[in-house]
Amino acid sequence: MSLVIKDLTVKTSGGRTLLDxxxxxxxxxxxLGLIGxxxxxxxxxxxxxLGLLPQGMTAxxxxxxxxxxxxxxxERELRSIRGNRIAMIFQEPLTALDPLMRVGKxxxxxxxxxxxxxxxxxxxxxxELLELxxxxxxxxxLRSYPWELSGGQRQRVSIAMALACEPELLIADEPTTAxxxxxxxxxxxxxxxxxxxxxxTLVFVSHDLPVISRVADSLVVMRSGQVVEETTVSAAIGxxxxxxxxxxxxxxRRVTRLPAAEEA
Amino acid sequence: MxxxxxxxxxxxAGQLAGQQSAVKGEDAGEQLLHxxxxxxxxxxxxxxxxxxxxxxxxxxxxxxxxxxxESGAGKSTILKLMMGLDQxxxxxxxxxxxxxxxRNRALMREFRRSVQIVxxxxxxxxxxxxxxxxxxxxxxxxxxVPGDRRARVREVxxxxxxxxxxxxKYPAQFSGGQRQRIAIARALAPAPxxxxxxxxxxxxxxxxxSQIIDLLARLKSELGLTLAMVSHDMAIVGQLxxxxxxxxxGQIEEEGETRQVLTRPxxxxxKRLLAAVPTLPPASV
Numbered sequence: 001m002s003l004v005i006k007d008l009t010v011k012t013s014g015g016r017t018l019l020d021x022x023x024x025x026x027x028x029x030x031x032l033g034l035i036g037x038x039x040x041x042x043x044x045x046x047x048x049x050l051g052l053l054p055q056g057m058t059a060x061x062x063x064x065x066x067x068x069x070x071x072x073x074x075e076r077e078l079r080s081i082r083g084n085r086i087a088m089i090f091q092e093p094l095t096a097l098d099p100l101m102r103v104g105k106x107x108x109x110x111x112x113x114x115x116x117x118x119x120x121x122x123x124x125x126x127x128e129l130l131e132l133x134x135x136x137x138x139x140x141x142l143r144s145y146p147w148e149l150s151g152g153q154r155q156r157v158s159i160a161m162a163l164a165c166e167p168e169l170l171i172a173d174e175p176t177t178a179x180x181x182x183x184x185x186x187x188x189x190x191x192x193x194x195x196x197x198x199x200x201t202l203v204f205v206s207h208d209l210p211v212i213s214r215v216a217d218s219l220v221v222m223r224s225g226q227v228v229e230e231t232t233v234s235a236a237i238g239x240x241x242x243x244x245x246x247x248x249x250x251x252x253r254r255v256t257r258l259p260a261a262e263e264a
Numbered sequence: 265m266x267x268x269x270x271x272x273x274x275x276x277a278g279q280l281a282g283q284q285s286a287v288k289g290e291d292a293g294e295q296l297l298h299x300x301x302x303x304x305x306x307x308x309x310x311x312x313x314x315x316x317x318x319x320x321x322x323x324x325x326x327x328x329x330x331x332x333x334e335s336g337a338g339k340s341t342i343l344k345l346m347m348g349l350d351q352x353x354x355x356x357x358x359x360x361x362x363x364x365x366x367r368n369r370a371l372m373r374e375f376r377r378s379v380q381i382v383x384x385x386x387x388x389x390x391x392x393x394x395x396x397x398x399x400x401x402x403x404x405x406x407x408x409v410p411g412d413r414r415a416r417v418r419e420v421x422x423x424x425x426x427x428x429x430x431x432x433k434y435p436a437q438f439s440g441g442q443r444q445r446i447a448i449a450r451a452l453a454p455a456p457x458x459x460x461x462x463x464x465x466x467x468x469x470x471x472x473x474s475q476i477i478d479l480l481a482r483l484k485s486e487l488g489l490t491l492a493m494v495s496h497d498m499a500i501v502g503q504l505x506x507x508x509x510x511x512x513x514g515q516i517e518e519e520g521e522t523r524q525v526l527t528r529p530x531x532x533x534x535k536r537l538l539a540a541v542p543t544l545p546p547a548s549v
Contacts, residue, residue: 037469038440072266107432180497185540207470210384210542248428251471256499256543258526 002169002201003049004030007061008071010041010048010225016056017225018044024220024230025231028168031202033216033233034250035209039160042205046171049203050086051078058253065166084114087162091174093154098148103157104142108139117153129160134190152183163194173205188214213237221245230236282347294362294456295344296490297323297379302343302355303465304514315341317514318355323458328484328491330501330522332409332537341493343462343513346492347381348372377407381449384463385442390435390450396421397431400450407452424479442474445479452483459483461493465500477503498541506538510534 003026010019019041026032036042048059049166050182051070063070065086070078082088087110090096098106107126111117117125130138133156146154155175164172167211192215195202206212213233214217221228221236221244240246294406302314314339323329323346323402333339344350345357348364357364358373366372379401390399398422401413409416417427424445435443444464451459463471464480481504483489495501501508502522509519510531518531 027340037471106521143348181542182536182540184542188542209470210544213544214542237546247471251474252544254474255465255470255477255543258499258502258538258541258543 001025001031001064003203004064005045005049005062006064008045008048008063009060010044010053010057011060013056013058013185017088019048019059020225021061022222022227024227025109026203026218029199029216030171031216032204032218032220033212034205034220034222035207035212036221036222037248039107039224040138040222042207042222043173043226046088046203046205049171050088051075079113083167084165084226086168086169087165087167088173089155089158089162089170089175090174092178093151094146096158097154099146101145102142103144103146103149106146107157107164110161110175113164125164126160129164130157130205131159132163132194134186135160135213137196147251150183151179152186153182153185155171155232159191159194161186163198163200166198167200169201169203170250171205174207175204176211177206179207181191184211191215191223209236209248210256274481281322284477293327294325295322296325296359297492298356298358299342300344300356300358302357303481304338304345304346304350305353305453313513316352317515319516320355320513321509321516321519323490323492325457325490327507328493328505330505330508331492331494331500331511332496332501334496334537336513337511337512338477339496339511340462341514341516343381343460343494346458347459348375354378355491362456376463377403377409377454378456379460380442380454380456380461381462382447382451382464386435386440387467388448389447390443391527393437394434395431395445396435396438398431399446400431400453403450403454407454414528415448416453418425420452423452423483424449427442439472440468441475444472444476448476448479452489453502455490457490459489459491461495463497464493466495473500480504497536498526510537512535 006023008019009017011017013060022045028065034042034045047053049063053059059071066099085091107129108122111122126142127138130141135141135153135156144258176187179187180237204216216233219233219236223244228244230239231240236245236249240249284456301321302319306313306315312538316348326479327394331339331342345352363391364375371449383438400417404413404416418429421428421430426445465476477500484491493501493505505522508522510517510525510533512533517533518525525534530540
């Protein structure tokens, strides 16, 4: 198992329980979709894994990453893992990227911090990473500021940054929600092929079952801070055990139904 | 599922709506809005942005229109022009056959009453300091619509599946889906003929989305409301709009009956757009 979460409970300073004994696991090289609606606790789970909970929140339980306990790990230990062995992609690349820093410098950040590459090595690796995420014109992009790029280019850059240190685990929190549909399709294909090639473990957080079904195999369904069901994408689509999962599926079918599908 | 307490009300009202004809009144087919060869350019010289390049379309009563496109297609610019919040660089916008003209106050007032809008995100489109009743009564006040405002607020709240007593509450007391219902109630208050909707469900959870789609469909049939819906989401347009235009780079790539556009797209761009829509694989049982 690459990542095992056991009885993860997150509370606010006021004592309100936001995550209630959340448990699930994903194998090395596995692709897990974490689905839920607003307030289900899916993003909070992702933040708790990385020790990035908002101030005042406390976590109990266990987050085992390749056998190493992350809950209660020192900030120093976490920093050596974050961006290196576990990387994250966020929903809105414009807020995830520093607006005042050229793309080249941002990609170099994790490389300078976590690898022993020299300047030339970093420059070469940066170019390689941009090519990996199918960005052409790499020199121009490395010189650009985030706001000079399109939404799709920005998300590719943040994926390139996440992959910089060849992480064992990639956590993607709604990485395509802010993108146009055609760009979304490209980014999902890209993620899928990169994960396939590198064997990186993927945790993909989304409210969108059709999107998850494009990249994930196993599925954890969350609602109101609890895990409702741990299943696979194909089992859920074929007929989920749990009523809530069936409702989600039904809703997803209804809102993505095109007239073409009705005629078929 | 984030259950709106309004779900049952919807089902009931939906049945009522089913008994009524699709379009009210004898003026079905009346041209409500007409955009003729509209261009809109921002800036000048070589750095100018051509947001719209010669766009023409009609919104006729009973023929809801979906305007589909991605970022930069010109959707927001069209939206502003349809609402009279911006003027075209060239070309014209007409309401019921009369060119929009700020000096024609009577026309502008009637236009502003008849064309109402629902925005994408009800968290930002409702003033958190006003009660729901005050929010819904606001267009009645600012447009000087005659009649009993309280009664009207109660009436539209019930139309959208909320309770008349909700008028005393504040937006923060409602879920996202309920807030979008409030935004729809506000738009309905001055009895518009065109409801402009800017991505009306994309900020909502998937379960709530289908409830809002049902609500809009019911309002169409029950009130004879015509939708002009701007969206990147082909599926939602497919469920709510009779006609569709596909916008790309400030031009209309394709237009026609929604079913035609979605099932037998002609333009390459439309085909690409349709292929990109994430759908669920069919159940393998």
